[in-house]
Amino acid sequence: MKEILQEKAVFIEQDEYQQDKRVIKAAELPKHPIPKSAVTVCMLAYIIVAKYCDALPLYRLEKILARSGGSIARTTMANWLMRLSLQLQPLINLMMDHQRAGHVINADETTVQVIKETKKSINSDKYMWVTLxxxxxxxxxxFHYDPSRSKEVPLRLFEGFSGYLQTDGYASYNAVCKQEGITQPGCFDHVRRKFTDAKKGEAKPGKKLKNTKASKADVALGKIRKLYAIEDEIKDLSAPEKQYQRQQQSKPLLDELHGWLEKNVTRLVPDSLTHKAMSYALNQWPKLVVYCEDGHLNISNASAENAIRPFTIGRKNWLFSDTPNGARASAMYYSLIESAKANGLEPFDYLSHILKELPYADTVEQLEQLLPWAVKLPE
Structure with a gap:
């Protein structure tokens, strides 16, 4: 009997133990944009902003982190950025499609040195193109990297676009405008710059004489200055109002300038700087007057030149890209940062947000919610 009671007591204790048993379940780790990587999302965003927004080369960033007790080699950071760029490519593709759906694109290009570019020599020019x-x-x-500056690059970048493509006078854009039926506005900044150079280059050395007759470069600059004054007056108007004011005010001045150029270009020595400036303006004239057709256009391509300036500032510090893939990754990060700024977002906050959400974006609709104009960050 005693043995039976002891055995029953054991069963009761086991039953009570089973009822009180707690099951420990581990929560799943958050998804990471670089699988199996030890770096945090915030650190990734910091590295991207430091290099591509604040123009800090990775070797400087390595020293900055070391002073704070960190130990991250520049090669490790470069590897993170290269791996992450592969994950960001779908987002860039959507931004390209979205840009082509607009009415106006401004474009420009600048040189970049890429050490291990197999298609060209180490000392030859390669190019970073920007579209806005x-x-x-x-x-x-x-931003788009390509070792070439040929017409094939614009043919690829603007395939399927219809609208206005505003550039400088570089001829490589002509082929895509003809193929896609794109209207190409010109840039009066380049015209003004050539007359300014002519004025400086043809000025006589020594003291400036009083009551000296104004040069033809001075006259041209005065006429162009009036066009810019109108643009300054109407800058806050709506697009239809701008178009109306340009037709009323700018068009007569343009007709006057064109007539003056045609009359005076034959009176100058062909090799003179002023003659070259006049010839350039006349050759570009059909494009230069296009901005009066649409209030969304500008008198110059300054917006594209301003957009590419952060890249040129960074280039002075980090000097070159090691590989073509590195140059393409740089183009991607500049695209995200400058697009964030254009949409009023703080780059670090925007990058931190999309890097957290990107691993969970499995559909096109979810990716579209990560585009700069779709993101609403808390203030």
């Missing part, structure tokens, strides 16, 4: 555009209120700034 998109529907109203949803601007995107996109």
């Amino acid at each position: 555009g998109g529907p109203p209120g949803q601007p995107s700034v996109l």
